[in-house]
Amino acid sequence: MKRYALLVAYDGTDYGGWQIQKNAVSVQQRMEEACARVFGARTCVTASGRTDSGVHAAGQVCHFDAETTIPAEKIAEVLNMHLPPDISVLNSAEAPEGFDANRSAKKKTYCYRVYLSPRRNPLKDRYSVWVKTPVDISKLKYISGAFVGKRDFKAYCKSGSQVKTTVREVYSVRVESGESYGSRDVEIYVCGAGFLYNMVRTIAGTMLCFAQGFLSEDEIARSFSDLDREAVGRTMPSKGLTLESVEYGLENFL
Amino acid sequence: MKRYALLVAYDGTDYGGWQIQKNAVSVQQRMEEACARVFGARTCVTASGRTDSGVHAAGQVCHFDAETTIPAEKIAEVLNMHLPPDISVLNSAEAPEGFDANRSAKKKTYCYRVYLSPRRNPLKDRYSVWVKTPVDISKLKYISGAFVGKRDFKAYCKSGSQVKTTVREVYSVRVESGESYGSRDVEIYVCGAGFLYNMVRTIAGTMLCFAQGFLSEDEIARSFSDLDREAVGRTMPSKGLTLESVEYGLENFL
Numbered sequence: 001m002k003r004y005a006l007l008v009a010y011d012g013t014d015y016g017g018w019q020i021q022k023n024a025v026s027v028q029q030r031m032e033e034a035c036a037r038v039f040g041a042r043t044c045v046t047a048s049g050r051t052d053s054g055v056h057a058a059g060q061v062c063h064f065d066a067e068t069t070i071p072a073e074k075i076a077e078v079l080n081m082h083l084p085p086d087i088s089v090l091n092s093a094e095a096p097e098g099f100d101a102n103r104s105a106k107k108k109t110y111c112y113r114v115y116l117s118p119r120r121n122p123l124k125d126r127y128s129v130w131v132k133t134p135v136d137i138s139k140l141k142y143i144s145g146a147f148v149g150k151r152d153f154k155a156y157c158k159s160g161s162q163v164k165t166t167v168r169e170v171y172s173v174r175v176e177s178g179e180s181y182g183s184r185d186v187e188i189y190v191c192g193a194g195f196l197y198n199m200v201r202t203i204a205g206t207m208l209c210f211a212q213g214f215l216s217e218d219e220i221a222r223s224f225s226d227l228d229r230e231a232v233g234r235t236m237p238s239k240g241l242t243l244e245s246v247e248y249g250l251e252n253f254l
Numbered sequence: 255m256k257r258y259a260l261l262v263a264y265d266g267t268d269y270g271g272w273q274i275q276k277n278a279v280s281v282q283q284r285m286e287e288a289c290a291r292v293f294g295a296r297t298c299v300t301a302s303g304r305t306d307s308g309v310h311a312a313g314q315v316c317h318f319d320a321e322t323t324i325p326a327e328k329i330a331e332v333l334n335m336h337l338p339p340d341i342s343v344l345n346s347a348e349a350p351e352g353f354d355a356n357r358s359a360k361k362k363t364y365c366y367r368v369y370l371s372p373r374r375n376p377l378k379d380r381y382s383v384w385v386k387t388p389v390d391i392s393k394l395k396y397i398s399g400a401f402v403g404k405r406d407f408k409a410y411c412k413s414g415s416q417v418k419t420t421v422r423e424v425y426s427v428r429v430e431s432g433e434s435y436g437s438r439d440v441e442i443y444v445c446g447a448g449f450l451y452n453m454v455r456t457i458a459g460t461m462l463c464f465a466q467g468f469l470s471e472d473e474i475a476r477s478f479s480d481l482d483r484e485a486v487g488r489t490m491p492s493k494g495l496t497l498e499s500v501e502y503g504l505e506n507f508l
Contacts, residue, residue: 009377009435011376058435080373085379086379088376090436120339121263122342126265181312181313182344242377
């Protein structure tokens with residue numbers, strides 16, 4: 001048995017998220033089905049972490065163990081023959097010594113995308129969310145610093161989540177913006193060691209509320225001091241969220 | 255009765271093209287249904303031109319005649335309430351004197367999009383076509399000039415098309431390229447007075463064939479001198495094509 005690592009991209013629109021579950025088709029299920037066909041044996045595929053229902057991935061990383069004569073770098077192509085069009089293995093390699101896609105992950109970067117426009121644009125709607133109320137981009141950039149650091153993100157987590165601690169470290173929040181098709185595209189990149197359920201989508205919603213004038217800097221401060229869920233913006237829809245990349249602090253192995 | 259002009263965007267994936275037809279749902283049909291609901295009468299919606307099955311539009315222009323008390327600039331919003339998510343009216347206005355979305359059109363710009371990558375990327379697949387064989391971008395830019403001018407594009411037209419003349423004038427062909435998600439995105443913008451059926455997709459296929467080394471400059475010259483269909487590249491799939499804009503030589507009325 002050898003361990004292999006995969007770099008995977010998927011359009012999450014039609015999936016109930018990464019993780020195998022009863023009531024929806026998951027990306028993990030499709031990956032494990034493809035592995036079963038290629039390696040002729042039930043294969044568990046472990047990702048860097050779950051992505052929620054409807055969330056996309058440009059650079060999800062997974063690992064699995066298998067016995068195969070297929071050269072490691074050819075596995076991507078062979079798996080793709082058994083995967084649906086909305087999932088693609090971009091790269092495959094033998095995993096480094098002791099590698100675990102989930103436990104070895106050091107940093108994850110998510111991107112939340114919106115476009116600012118008086119009207120909906122169907123060509124932007126799949127990976128980005130329409131925002132009609134004007135947003136002040138300079139205020140959006142200004143407030144991004146409020147979310148950086150080791151903090152208690154309890155107010156940014158779906159209530160009822162069972163986690164040991166709601167403290168997480170965010171390394172950076174970066175706002176990029178550009179024009180296309182007559183409207184402004186905004187990308188909010190959030191990089192951290194790990195995230196709570198709904199955390200990135202609620203950070204994005206809070207930043208947007210602030211930049212629209214619906215939430216004050218004081219309120220955002222209170223979301224951390226009093227962990228007040230009323231002081232944060234709405235959790236944005238899943239389709240605007242993409243897992244961009246996962247870093248392992250290892251030399252380019254994928 | 256007044257004439258109104260609309261700026262419309264649509265994701266063509268699930269449509270049989272712009273024009274009403276028997277065996278598929280068309281964008282025109284959805285537009286006319288929405289008008290019928292809003293204006294309470296059968297309304298013909300005329301576009302700048304047809305787009306083929308699966309082709310997208312970022313800036314299609316249409317007109318229709320109606321009797322209504324809805325202010326012209328509000329019509330966009332009202333029509334959108336009756337349109338499916340993959341069609342959106344971006345703007346509405348009273349049409350200038352004598353305006354006809356089809357006959358008054360002076361220039362159309364189409365964009366053909368591909369991405370160059372050893373592996374398929376589901377996040378790019380909806381509006382762009384995967385090209386696996388390496389493409390020399392500088393050769394792509396070099397050959398773009400070969401299609402500019404007033405020429406007989408018979409070899410670039412689907413055989414069997416019934417048109418009076420296959421001479422068309424192309425004003426410009428521009429190649430843009432950038433990087434995203436680890437692969438190169440290429441955009442081929444073609445601007446002209448009008449195009450034959452499949453012409454832009456066949457120009458794109460011919461340019462790509464040249465830049466991949468499968469077609470010589472001499473062969474492309476022969477496609478115009480001998481109108482030799484064997485001297486052109488393949489007609490690229492419809493999903494990579496977007497009608498970007500239509501110009502009327504009028505002051506911004508939309």
